[in-house]
Amino acid sequence: MTVVTKHVQVVTEGENSVIDLTQEVQRRVDESKLTSGLATVFVSGSTAAVTTLEFEPGLVNDFPEMLERAAPRNHAYDHQNMWNDNNGHSHVKAALVGPSLVVPFVDGKLALGTWQQIVLVELDIRPRTRTIVLQMMGE
Amino acid sequence: MTVVTKHVQVVTEGENSVIDLTQEVQRRVDESKLTSGLATVFVSGSTAAVTTLEFEPGLVNDFPEMLERAAPRNHAYDHQNMWNDNNGHSHVKAALVGPSLVVPFVDGKLALGTWQQIVLVELDIRPRTRTIVLQMMGE
Amino acid sequence: MTVVTKHVQVVTEGENSVIDLTQEVQRRVDESKLTSGLATVFVSGSTAAVTTLEFEPGLVNDFPEMLERAAPRNHAYDHQNMWNDNNGHSHVKAALVGPSLVVPFVDGKLALGTWQQIVLVELDIRPRTRTIVLQMMGE
Numbered sequence: 515m516t517v518v519t520k521h522v523q524v525v526t527e528g529e530n531s532v533i534d535l536t537q538e539v540q541r542r543v544d545e546s547k548l549t550s551g552l553a554t555v556f557v558s559g560s561t562a563a564v565t566t567l568e569f570e571p572g573l574v575n576d577f578p579e580m581l582e583r584a585a586p587r588n589h590a591y592d593h594q595n596m597w598n599d600n601n602g603h604s605h606v607k608a609a610l611v612g613p614s615l616v617v618p619f620v621d622g623k624l625a626l627g628t629w630q631q632i633v634l635v636e637l638d639i640r641p642r643t644r645t646i647v648l649q650m651m652g653e
Numbered sequence: 654m655t656v657v658t659k660h661v662q663v664v665t666e667g668e669n670s671v672i673d674l675t676q677e678v679q680r681r682v683d684e685s686k687l688t689s690g691l692a693t694v695f696v697s698g699s700t701a702a703v704t705t706l707e708f709e710p711g712l713v714n715d716f717p718e719m720l721e722r723a724a725p726r727n728h729a730y731d732h733q734n735m736w737n738d739n740n741g742h743s744h745v746k747a748a749l750v751g752p753s754l755v756v757p758f759v760d761g762k763l764a765l766g767t768w769q770q771i772v773l774v775e776l777d778i779r780p781r782t783r784t785i786v787l788q789m790m791g792e
Numbered sequence: 793m794t795v796v797t798k799h800v801q802v803v804t805e806g807e808n809s810v811i812d813l814t815q816e817v818q819r820r821v822d823e824s825k826l827t828s829g830l831a832t833v834f835v836s837g838s839t840a841a842v843t844t845l846e847f848e849p850g851l852v853n854d855f856p857e858m859l860e861r862a863a864p865r866n867h868a869y870d871h872q873n874m875w876n877d878n879n880g881h882s883h884v885k886a887a888l889v890g891p892s893l894v895v896p897f898v899d900g901k902l903a904l905g906t907w908q909q910i911v912l913v914e915l916d917i918r919p920r921t922r923t924i925v926l927q928m929m930g931e
Contacts, residue, residue: 515654515655515656515793515931516793516931517793517828517829517930517931519828519896519898550656550658550788551656551788551790552691552693552788552790552830554830554894554896556894556895556896556903558903558904558905558908559905559907559908560844560845560846560905560907560908565748565749565751565752566699566747566748566751566752566753567699567744567748568699568732568744570732570735571731571734571735572730572731572732572733572734572735572741573730573731573732573735573741573744573745573748575731576730576731576732576741576744576745577744577745577748577749580723580724580745580749581749583723584723584858584861584862585858591850591851591854592849592850592851592853592854593846593848593850593851593854594850595849595850596848596849596850596851602850602851602854605845605846605851605854605855606851606854606855606858608844609843609844609845609851609855609889609911610749610843610855610858610859610888610889611748611749611751612751612843612844612889612890612893613843613844613908614844614893614894614895615751615753616693616695616753616755616894617695617753618658618693618695618786618788620658620786620788625695625697625786626697627697627698627699629698629699630697630698630699630752633748645905647896647898647903649828649829649830649896649898651790651829651830651929651930652656652790653654653655653656654793654794654795689795689797689927690795690927690929691830691832691927691929704887704888704890704891705838705886705887705890705891705892706838706883706887707838707871707883709871709874710870710873710874711869711870711871711872711873711874711880712869712870712871712874712880712883712884712887714870715869715870715871715880715883715884716883716884716887716888719862719863719884719888720888722862723862749888750887750888750890751890754890754892755832755834755892755894756834756892757797757832757834757925757927759797759925759927764834764836764925765836766836766837766838768837768838769836769837769838769891772887790929791795791929792793792794792795
């Protein structure tokens with residue numbers, strides 16, 4: 515059993531951009547030479563999130579739109595009193611979806627469905643450079 | 654430290670069916686002979702989700718109903734342009750809840766509360782045969 | 793590779809209290825002497841949740857308020873028929889956010905952002921003593 519950790523920098527295009535991380539994660543699993551174990555995808559920061567989504571142009575709009583209905587940008591957030599940075603909605607959406615995803619791999623392949631991609635969702639109101647921590651644990 | 658992976662097929666009864674996986678997961682932990690570690694429950698596919706819920710007839714309705722309010726079936730989803738398959742709401746709900754759950758086990762027992770069950774939530778608009786990847790890692 | 797499990801009791805102040813667990817989790821990682829691996833934070837029970845949030849007085853209100861809009865307390869929940877305990881909204885919110893969070897640690901430090909804390913969210917309608925299962929796995 516070993517642990518392999520990689521830090522990956524991803525530049526996002528601003529609010530509600532959705533980035534497909536699947537190939538990057540699979541490549542790091544390949545490089546680790548591990549055949550069976552867990553791949554953890556974690557985004558450092560409180561205004562982005564990680565989940566799975568069929569990565570196609572429609573859902574890449576639909577998912578952020580649903581989050582916008584749950585936490586509208588123009589709602590009054592108490593967070594505004596702290597930083598005056600107009601991203602209270604970004605924080606609550608990120609906490610709801612979560613920063614962490616754990617995907618098993620078997621025979622060296624991520625156990626994803628064909629139409630299921632690992633995605634980073636940028637929820638902050640401006641482009642950001644995100645640090646993704648990928649940790650492969652297994653044998 | 655070892656890794657044990659099992660694939661479990663589950664036939665669902667269609668949209669919003671909630672299936673209790675707790676006994677199945679505990680049985681696989683028992684079979685693994687591991688006493689301390691992590692059980693990861695992952696559903697392959699982008700229109701189902703895994704979480705914990707008190708598995709009783711009321712909440713089995715209440716939880717999908719809340720998701721329906723967050724992502725109504727009759728809303729216009731851009732996903733419709735891709736596949737014309739009327740399940741855009743299924744995809745966004747699945748991405749929101751997430752496909753993965755990690756539960757520690759201690760002395761061979763899942764660390765769940767008494768009224769806390771591991772559940773698969775079918776969000777697609779028809780019955781599906783789901784592949785659950787169970788991975789036990791520990792010692 | 794080893795596994796270290798700790799049970800931590802946390803007394804909450806009732807509905808929508810948000811508790812910062814970051815220092816406690818980091819301290820347990822320190823005590824484990826592990827340098828690289830996964831810290832899993834799991835709450836036993838079906839009316840509380842774990843996620844990350846910038847822990848500041850504004851967001852500590854904003855996040856529960858968003859959940860209240862998604863699952864209002866005064867909505868009619870079928871769960872009421874089971875237990876008559878007026879916390880159907882607590883259960884569906886907890887299932888939505890989820891009971892489990894996995895955070896990698898590297899060089900003995902949790903891979904969190906500066907403004908990203910690990911939080912327990914109490915969603916039940918009264919103060920509770922919560923059992924958090926912390927499991928560190930790594931080398």
